[in-house]
Amino acid sequence: MTVPIAIIGTGIAGLSAAQALHAAGHSVHLFDKSHGSGGRMSTKRSDAGALDMGAQYFTARDRRFVEVVQQWQAQGYVAEWTPQLYNYRYGQLSLSPDEQVRWVGNPRMSAITRAMRGDLPVTFSCRITEVFRGVQHWSLQDAEGVTHGPFSHVIIATPAPQATTLLAAAPKLAGVAAGVLMEPTWAVALAFDTPLETPMEGCFVQDNPLDWLARNRSKPGRASTPDTWVLHASSAWSKKHLDLPKEAVIEALHGAFAELLGCAMPAPAFTLAHRWLYARPATAHEWGTLSDSDLGVYVCGDWCLSGRVEGAWLSGQEAARRLLEHLD
Incomplete structure (x- = not known):
């Protein structure tokens, strides 16, 4: 019987590692505390349609990742987004093309991780709380007390603070992960029955509580009604108001x-808020x-890398590469 490799976390990093190991002929088993894959690439289903509350878009610079994104595009679950971009600074709004x-x-954003x-094999709605080693093999314990x-081998593909708690059996790695500061972000979706005139x-x-905002329907494949916007608060504002209702x-x-749009804004027909406790690393x-x-x-x-989607994918590839190298 081949003993599989456990991968905790089904965001881009965990799935990137899983794909590489699977392609090399190894069996893997994924675990995630959520009821679906994606991590910060996940999509919230709502009365206003599917909403990307986490990662808003991503870029590709590394040659390896560029090639993968081109494959994703050919398969139809990734598309280029060409928004009319603005900058808001010192109370002034200006066009910001690049x-x-x-x-x-x-x-939707989650199409990527779903395809990956x-x-x-994956076990969802399963929060792993402990990773421990027996004589020969590893076991995982979940929040319900069930042992898997x-x-x-074990690959931990979660934000640094969650990884730290799972690394009791590898104190050196736990020490490094514990030193990584992750910053929070409050995300809010607002839907308007009458499209905003902008x-x-x-x-x-x-210089504002907000850090970023996007018009959902400007992204390929999204529904055009209602007029839905996703707003991300800045890390500083989110930290200060972490426990705000x-x-x-x-x-x-x-x-x-x-205030930013400088116009009378109708009351939204729908609102949603989501707090990302570990949205991004404070430093690369x-x-x-x-x-x-x-x-x-x-x-x-x-x-472990740039803090970007590309960094997550490359980090997963690197974890798989090192594991395979060790097996050779």
Whole structure:
């Protein structure tokens, strides 16, 4: 019997590692605390349609990732997004065109991780709380007290603070992960029955509670009605208002949005707020992956590299590469 490799987390990093290992002929089993894959690439289903509350778009710079994105595009679950972009600074709104190629999942961000997952075995709604090693193999324990295993190796593909708690059996790696600071982001969606009168489709915001906003229907494959907007608060504002009730967060960010547009804004027909506790790493790192090959534990995630979607994918590839190297 071949003993599979356990992968905790089904965001881009975990799925990237899973695909690489599967392609090399190894069996893997994925676990995720959510009821679907994607992590911060996931999509919220709502009365106003599917909403990308996490990653808004991504770019591709590394040759390996560019090739993968081109494959995704050919398969139809990624499309280029060319929004009318603005900048808001010191209370002034200005057009901010650039040459950057931006990609989005099509028809929603989660299309990417759903396609990456394919038919790989995965256990959803399963929060792993402990990773421990027996004489020969690894086992995982979940929040319900159920033990999963045996596994030959473990890849932890979660935000750094969650990875830290799972690395009790690898104290050196736990120490590194514990030193990574992840910043929060409040995300709010607002839907309007009457479209807002603005050509803006995306906006980078400075000196404001907001950091970013996007018009959902400007993205390929999205429904055009209602007129839905996703607003991201800045890390500084989110940190300060981490425990604010959702209604108060919606009110504050709706107010900041109205002020930015400088027009009377109708009351939204629908609102939604989501708090990302670990939205992005405070600083970029160049580890690629953290590993203890002798123990058989590997850690990957966007926080091991650039903090971007591309960084997450590359980190997963690197974790798989090191594991395979050790097996040779």
